[in-house]
Amino acid sequence: MGLLSLQLKSQEIIPEVERLETQIAHHETMIDSLQMRIEHLKSEVLLNDLHRSGLPSEEYISHSAMVVSFDASSRQAAWVAHIISPDIAKGGFGRTNDFRDDPLVEGDAVEADYFLKELQPDSSYVYDGFGYDRGHLAPSADFSWNRTALSESYFYSNMSPQHPDFNRESWAELEATLRAYVLRNEVPLYVVTLPIIDADAERIERGVHQLPIPQRYAKVVWDDVHGRGVAFIMDNRPLDGHNSDHAMSIDRAEEITGYDFFSALASDEQESQMNISDWFPESTWDGVEPLYAPSLPPGHINTTQAKRWMGSQDKVRVCGTVVSTRFSSSGNYWLNVDKKFPNTVFNVYVRKKDFNNFDGIHKEYLLNEKVCFNGKVTSMYGLPNMNIVRQEQVSLMD
Structure with missing residues (x-):
């Protein structure tokens, strides 16, 4: 009798569970719909702000x-403008990689400008x-708060041919620097990004449109809350040194590019000024500049170049200045080269068990x-590291 009673209760409980699960799914759908509405309204505000900022030219398309x-x-784009919103702090959307034609410029910027692909019998x-x-040009991570805007950042109209090392290192670091500024100051940033294409630019000969390859790229930035700006012009090639080496005033960038940026927001005086410490906090300078790569002997690299060797099975000589040292809680010895923790660019460590192999x-x-x-x-938390096990791996520079 007791078993039958339990079975009857289970038969009553299961429908109730299913009813509640249906309600949850319904509410989740409603929440998702409301979230998309919020994203849409916020993007409308940003787009209106962009239109009122004084864009570099009058002919453009809006997403x-x-x-x-x-x-x-x-x-390819003459320029792309967007606003980095403080909402990136709570953005939960990651890369979509849905590269595709821009429907507003269909047929003019396409996949075959960058590579060809051939379908195989196994559908690969x-x-x-x-x-x-x-x-x-406008990085996808700047739109992590808005799924539609993030996806649209993969339009080919927002792409430009970049040297792989430049795109993945210096350019990516600059993009991260600007997002860090937004998070640190809790303000939006107006950003205009553009390729600089010389008349004699080389072309991607095998591409369908034989795109000209920009020699340089520019990012021009304005913080309207604090009334200050900065610009960066960088060569489209692997770069050594710090991104701050390429910083300049907006006024100087206007002279080089021929455009007038943020004409409705910034005064001539503001555009002529640039304080590097506003954009690169003092903590990032806690160390020394990397050694000048061309001055190093053949087969030697500096700490900035070390990132390119992460995961390689080849040995390499990485040179720099040891700016801080410490013993870890497990007794290993760590050396920070060129930059101190937490802004390290290259670390070397000796395990405790190998101490006897050193002087x-x-x-x-x-x-x-x-x-x-x-x-x-090797890579540790995305940063280049090297484990040394004997004194012969260490050589002092003259």
Whole structure:
């Protein structure tokens, strides 16, 4: 009798569980619909702000949160404008990688400008690249708060051919620097990004439109809350040194590009000024500049270049200045080269079990010395590191 009673109760409970699950699904759908509505309204505000900012030219197309001035002659954007919103702090949307034609410039910027692909019998593709990345002008991570705007950032109208090392290193670091500024100051940033294409620019000969390859790229930035701006013009090639080396006033960028940026927001005096510490906090300078790469002996690299060797099975000599040292809680010895923690660019460590292989490990071993370390560069939390196990891997520079 007791078992029958339990069975009857279960039969009553299961429908109730199913009813509640249906209600939850319904509410989740409603919440998602409301969230999309909020995203749409916020993007409308940003788009209106962009239109009122004094854009570089009058001919452009507008997407959800991005404005593109497309140049038919170069088959890529003349410039792209967007606003980095503080909402990136709570943005939960990641890369979509849904590269596709822009319906507003259909046929002018396409996949075949960057690579070819051939369908195989097993339904897979073989890709034949032309050696350049599809570099975002307005980066997708700047739209992590808005699923529609993020997806639209993969329109080919927002792409430009970038050297792979430049796109993945210096350019990506600059994009991250601007997002960090927004998060640190809790203000929006107006950004205009553009390729600079010289008349004699080389072309991607195998591409369908034979795109000209920009020699340089520019990012021009304005903080309307604090009334200050900065611009960056960077060569489309692997770069050494710090991105701050490429910073300049908006006024100077206007002279180089021929455009007038943020004409409705910034005064001539404001555009002529630029304080580097506003954009690169003092903490990021806690160390020394990397050694000048061309001055190093053949087969030697500086700490900025070390990132390119992460995961390689080849040994390399990485040279720099040891600016701080410490013993970890497990007793291993760590050396920060060129930049101190937490702004490290290259780290070297010796495990406690290997101390006897060195000429006396102590708390200031190699501190303030210019040193070359010989070994394999590995990745730890996305940063280049090297584990050395014997004294022969260390050489002091003259």
